[in-house]
Amino acid sequence: MERTTLVLTAALFLLPLTGCAGSAEAGDGKNVTITIGYQSKTINTVTAGTLLRSLGYFERDLNALHDGHTYKVDWQDYATGAPITAQMTAGKIDIGSMGDFPLLLNAARGKQLGRPTHLVSVTGYNLRGGLNTVVTAPDSTLTSLKDLKGKKVSTSIGSAADGTLVRALQRVGIDPDKDISKLNQQPAVGASALSSGSVDALSQFVAWPGLLAYQDKAKALYDGAQLNLPTFHGVTAREDFARRHPAVLKAFLKAQAEATDYLNAHPVTAAEEVAQATGLPAEVVYLYNGARGIATFDPAVKPQLVSALKQDVSVLKAAKLTGDIDVDSFVDDQYVKKALGTSYTKWLTETPAPATSEVWAKGSDKTVSFKSARELLAYVAQHQDRIRGAYVPDATTGTLWFAEKAVWVTDGDQLLPFVTPATAQTYVTAHGGARIVSYREALGRAS
Incomplete structure (x- = not known):
């Protein structure tokens, strides 16, 4: 999806650099086409791709510019970040979204070809690496x-x-x-x-x-x-495009922020919309993009994410995919700061809320939260025929997971979920009397 293999990266990056005129300059001077590269099934980029497209916020904000141009948006859907980078460095895509490692390859390729790109905002992230x-x-x-x-x-x-x-x-x-x-x-x-x-x-x-x-x-x-190392997805823009059309980029980032607000305010509805557009089960989309999902969405380029990006360079160098990358010169949040104004500081300093246990009932556009995993299990045991999705955070990492797929541990009155057998066993070893139980037994104990 948003990441790429070595072979695919090499093949796509060897494409000839044809059509180098920026696509934003296409048209007769009055009619302008903005080309956006996105990945519909990379669901942690939806606020700059799938969801944003369905909401129509970017088109609306472009029409509100009243600068003498008539704008058209060309949304191009790709399976990975590599072809987006190839098209950007060929001047055919203006703005793209992808994961953190492809972003670094995007930075390296842009600099190599003398067509620099910049990380201008963030979409979905997890500060511990749970993606x-x-x-x-x-x-x-x-x-x-x-x-x-x-x-x-x-x-x-x-x-x-x-x-x-x-x-x-x-x-x-x-x-x-x-x-x-x-x-x-x-x-x-x-x-x-x-x-x-x-x-x-x-x-x-x-x-x-x-x-x-x-x-x-x-x-x-x-x-x-x-x-415990952040991973994230972000938005990259061609430097020449950003300089020639700052108002357009500002409109995109403003629209992205509005799509983020929409997702955060209507997580179930947003999950349904993304599922319909991608073919993914809505229950899976919600696991990652829900109210307390594995991913957190906000457009701020947080220092923790930039620091993680710098640490990622060594992995790409070891795989011989790139050399040194100047991350500081690649990151450019001036446009998103202008787009969001005073709210940018709020986004920048906001800490993601910890995940909570949630149940998504059939036919409901809202989820029900519980103070503990045990309370969720008790509810599920009484309403099994009405449950569409049940989600619980790992007792040690906080990563949300499907309740029926979690590894359960009983410890006194507690029923604790874990994503993996190893973390569950680590807890059991450290707590006398604790033991691993089946999901069925956990349901029985809770009820």
Whole structure:
């Protein structure tokens, strides 16, 4: 989806640089076309893509400029960030959205070709890294990352999911280059490989882990939030376009902020709209984009995210995908500051609220929140036929997960959910009397 494989990156970046005139200058001088590159199924970029497009806010704000031009927006949907970067450096896309690692490749390619781009805003993020997950087959006997030694693992080299895999393996003493067999695959290919048994595990980014778990095609093996390192998605714009058309970029960022407000105010409705546009189950969209989902949405370029971006450079360099990248020169939040005015400071300093247990009832456009996972289980036990989705935060990382897919631990009166068996076992080992129980037993204890 938003990340790219090494092979695809190389192939797309070798495209000839034809049509170098900026697409925003297309037309007869009065009629202007703005070209936006987005990824419909990369659901943490929806406020700059799928949702924004459906809401029509950008077109509305362009029409309100009254600058003598008639604007048309050309929305171009891509499967990964690589073709967006190729088209941007060819002058054919003005604004694009993608994940953090592709953003770095975007920065590197733009500088290399003398056509610089800049990170101008953020879409969805998780300050602990929970957007990336390592999963394994539902019937797998693997219970922790240590079990991956000597195994086959699918990922997309050059993606944040690969970065999560590399860092996590190194923490448990496994050399990701020598101790595992890493297959460089697109997410859909890796998902098929996992289902067929040709790989033992899959490390991928939103929304693949949640989707596969929801479809009973995978179970979580490692929660990226255990790294406690931010991962995010953002908006990049061509420098020449931004300088020639600052009012247009300002209108886009203002519209993105409004789409963000809409998503945050109407999370269930927004999830339904994104699901309809992408074909993804709304329950999976809500897991990531919900009121207290794995992703937080705001357009501010937070210092924590910039710091994480700098740390990501070393992963790309180790994979020989890029050399040094000047992250500070790539980041440019002047346009989003102007677009949002005084509210930008609020976005910049706001801390994401911790996830809470939630139930989405069938036929409802709202969710019900609970103070504890035990209370949620008690409710689910009494209304099982009416539940569309039940979500609980991991007791240690806070990562939201499907209640029926979580690993449950009983500890006295507490019923605690965990995304993975390893984190659940770590808790049990540290707390005498605690033990892992099935979801069915957890429901019974709660009721």
